[in-house]
Amino acid sequence: MRKVISGFGLLLFAVALPVPGQQADRVIKLLEELSNAPAPSGYEGPVRDILKREFQAAGLDVSSDGMGSVIGVLRGPTDGPRIMLAAHMDEVGAIVRFVTPEGMVKFQLLGGWLDQALVDQRWTILTDKGPVAAVSGLKSVHVTPPEERTRVTPRDDVFLDVGAKSKEEAEALGIRPGDPIAPTGSFAALAPGRYVGKALDDRVGCVMLIETIRRLKEQGIKTPNTIYFVGTVQEEIGSRGAHTAVALVKPAIGLSLEAGIAADHPGGRSDFAQERLGAGPVIYLADAAMLVNLKLRDFLFEVGQKNNIPLQTEVTRGGYEDSAELQAYGTGVPAANIAVATRYLHAHNSEIERSDLDRTIDLLLKALAQLDARKVAEISAF
Ligand SMILES: [Zn+2]
Numbered sequence: 001m002r003k004v005i006s007g008f009g010l011l012l013f014a015v016a017l018p019v020p021g022q023q024a025d026r027v028i029k030l031l032e033e034l035s036n037a038p039a040p041s042g043y044e045g046p047v048r049d050i051l052k053r054e055f056q057a058a059g060l061d062v063s064s065d066g067m068g069s070v071i072g073v074l075r076g077p078t079d080g081p082r083i084m085l086a087a088h089m090d091e092v093g094a095i096v097r098f099v100t101p102e103g104m105v106k107f108q109l110l111g112g113w114l115d116q117a118l119v120d121q122r123w124t125i126l127t128d129k130g131p132v133a134a135v136s137g138l139k140s141v142h143v144t145p146p147e148e149r150t151r152v153t154p155r156d157d158v159f160l161d162v163g164a165k166s167k168e169e170a171e172a173l174g175i176r177p178g179d180p181i182a183p184t185g186s187f188a189a190l191a192p193g194r195y196v197g198k199a200l201d202d203r204v205g206c207v208m209l210i211e212t213i214r215r216l217k218e219q220g221i222k223t224p225n226t227i228y229f230v231g232t233v234q235e236e237i238g239s240r241g242a243h244t245a246v247a248l249v250k251p252a253i254g255l256s257l258e259a260g261i262a263a264d265h266p267g268g269r270s271d272f273a274q275e276r277l278g279a280g281p282v283i284y285l286a287d288a289a290m291l292v293n294l295k296l297r298d299f300l301f302e303v304g305q306k307n308n309i310p311l312q313t314e315v316t317r318g319g320y321e322d323s324a325e326l327q328a329y330g331t332g333v334p335a336a337n338i339a340v341a342t343r344y345l346h347a348h349n350s351e352i353e354r355s356d357l358d359r360t361i362d363l364l365l366k367a368l369a370q371l372d373a374r375k376v377a378e379i380s381a382f
Contacts, residue, residue: 027357028195030054031187031207035197038124038131038182040093041110041234044068047089047206051231054210058217060229069245072229074213080225081376083368084251085212086242086322087205087258088235091198092346094181096125099171103164105134107181109155111236112319117347118158122184125162129174133184134160183348193354194277200350201259204340204357206231208257211361212368221365224372225252235322242322246329252376253296253334254326257360259350260284260339261318268343273316275341277353280310281360284337289320290327293334295379300336303367309359314339334379338363 037046048070055062055072062072070089092111099105105125120138124131136158141149160181164170185198197203209229216223228249233241246254260282261273275282283300285292304311327335340360343351 027207027211028189028354030210031195031200031203031357032197034203034206035187035199036185037199037203038126038180039089039091039199040095040180040182041090041237042095043093043126043180043182044089044231044233047203048231051089051206051209054213055229058213060213065241065244065248067241067244068233069241070231071245071248072213074216074223074227074229076223076226079373080223081252081371081373082228082250083225083371084228084230084246084249084254084326085209085364086230086232086245086254086256086326087209088202088233088241088322089206089231090234090236090241091182091201091203092236093183094123096175096177096179096181098177099164099167099175100159101167103162103166103170105160105162105170105175107158107160112346113155114346115155115158116152118155119153121348123160124182124184125160125175126180126182127174127176132162132173132175134162134181137161185348190351194351195354196349196351198348198350200342200352201345202235202257204259204342204352205257207357208340208361208364212364215361215365216368219365221369223368225368225376227368232322239320239322239325242325246326246333250330251326251333253371253379254323254329255335255364256321256323256326256337257364258321258337258339259342259345259352260314261316261345262341262343264341265343273314273318275312275314275339277341277343277351278355279312279341280304280356281363282312282314282339282341284314284316284321284323284339286315287320287324287337288317289324290335290337292336293327293379296334296336299370299375299379300338300363300367303370304363307362307366309363309366311363312341
């Protein structure tokens with residue numbers, strides 16, 4: 001028997017779990033489907049398929065760029081400005097480097113990982129023959145000398161055990177150098193309104209894309225602009241997908257939709273990142289690669305105030321987002337990063353609060369309805 005698990009089996013198991021005290025509505029069902037989908041950088045197909053399905057269901061024109069980012073267009077008036085909403089489809093993961101003669105898999109990381117997040121975890125190696133389950137082995141306490149017990153295992157010492165007894169056996173499972181590796185996790189409900197799952201960075205952004213389209217249609221909102229809903233590839237390894245997608249869209253305004261950095265937990269260093277779960281949409285003012293366009297910031301705050309949507313802000317050096325690529329396109333584009341505060345990013349288990357997601361979608365609906373040619377010209381003028 002091949003030591004293979006089915007991604008769908010995991011998904012069904014997760015769906016079948018009772019959700020105590022709360023109904024899993026379509027938003028949570030979609031977030032669960034997206035969270036459980038394996039899509040490390042360069043292997044975004046499983047998430048791209050979901051976005052394509054939903055873009056097509058909503059009647060958008062759907063296309064891809066040359067790197068695999070997917071673009072759904074909701075056309076407005078011909079003279080309306082082009083607004084780009086970007087959420088990245090990829091998650092942090094790894095890629096197979098080689099298999100040792102003993103059948104252990106050595107890997108190279110994709111995206112920013114802490115060494116301490118790597119050991120004692122389950123992973124899925126995505127081979128041509130199907131998904132293969134793996135565990136990053138942790139030396140038993142029984143054989144760990146006292147002086148090593150508080151030490152972090154360096155990333156280059158971590159290996160994946162697929163149960164194979166030799167290189168040949170691992171290869172027979174389908175494992176080859178270059179195969180993508182995704183963290184394994186199953187989405188679950190925590191206390192009412194809070195959820196835990198892998199890859200919420202940036203599947204919350206993917207939910208924002210899809211729910212914004214659905215609510216625009218359901219509420220009969222005609223926007224005075226053409227909106228490009230873009231699922232980008234390879235954000236976690238340097239916003240490589242946004243770099244090419246923006247050239248296809250040529251936006252007048254660019255907004256990235258993201259999982260933000262919540263440090264509102266014990267030891268979280270909230271002086272480094274100010275976001276809190278449940279405090280509303282986050283407007284990034286500064287990160288490691290961009291400063292927000294101040295007129296766009298003021299516009300978003302005005303929309304929030306008028307519609308009783310509380311906003312919070314972030315100033316951090318701890319990361320950057322696709323909005324940096326949108327901002328630097330061509331001769332420059334007003335851009336902002338709008339986020340849902342997320343705890344424990346870039347690990348197997350991240351946490352969000354549902355109310356933040358809903359309020360961020362509300363903010364987008366209200367903002368998009370106002371971004372006409374005059375407003376965009378006003379924001380773009382210096
Ligand atoms: Zn992200």
